[in-house]
Amino acid sequence: MRKLMQWATSRGDWQRSDFLALPTVDAQDDAMLQRWQVVVGGLALLLSRESPSGRSARFPHTMRLYQGLRQRLRQGRYVDASPELIGDVMHETASVADPLTTRCLRACFQASLGRDPDSALPSQFDARNTSRLQSQPTWEDTRRD
Numbered sequence: 001m002r003k004l005m006q007w008a009t010s011r012g013d014w015q016r017s018d019f020l021a022l023p024t025v026d027a028q029d030d031a032m033l034q035r036w037q038v039v040v041g042g043l044a045l046l047l048s049r050e051s052p053s054g055r056s057a058r059f060p061h062t063m064r065l066y067q068g069l070r071q072r073l074r075q076g077r078y079v080d081a082s083p084e085l086i087g088d089v090m091h092e093t094a095s096v097a098d099p100l101t102t103r104c105l106r107a108c109f110q111a112s113l114g115r116d117p118d119s120a121l122p123s124q125f126d127a128r129n130t131s132r133l134q135s136q137p138t139w140e141d142t143r144r145d
Helices: 002-009 031-048 052-058 060-075 083-093 099-112
Strands: none
Touching: 031 060, 031 083, 031 099, 052 060, 060 083, 083 099
16 A cells, blocks of 8 residues: 555656647637647647657657647637648558547548538548447347248
8 A cells, every 4th residue: 555655646657748738628719720729739749649759660650730720729810730641640640549539630621622511411431330349140030930
């Protein structure tokens, strides 16, 4: 118990995150602004899990978009990320971003191309069952009358 208390009171390897002070998503804001706020929050979460060297190696475009978004959202300026940058970020984060961040990124990508952002329907993979138990047939499925 003493070791546990020493660990709890020590600084250990904990470090202050570079991804604090995210904008709050306000329901009164424009839908596109809300999407960008979700994206910046999702990217901050993703990037906070990597070391600084890992960020620059695995997520260079994601870091660039995150820094630009954070600056523009803090200043209340219009977000004008290029479709190429958003596309690169979508590729970098495809297997690690949460589904809501992925959907909002896709909608922002559609809007950057001049398309309707609401046409960015979730892909078939966004709602898939990943639990092994849920993918197995049930007793009712295998029962023959």
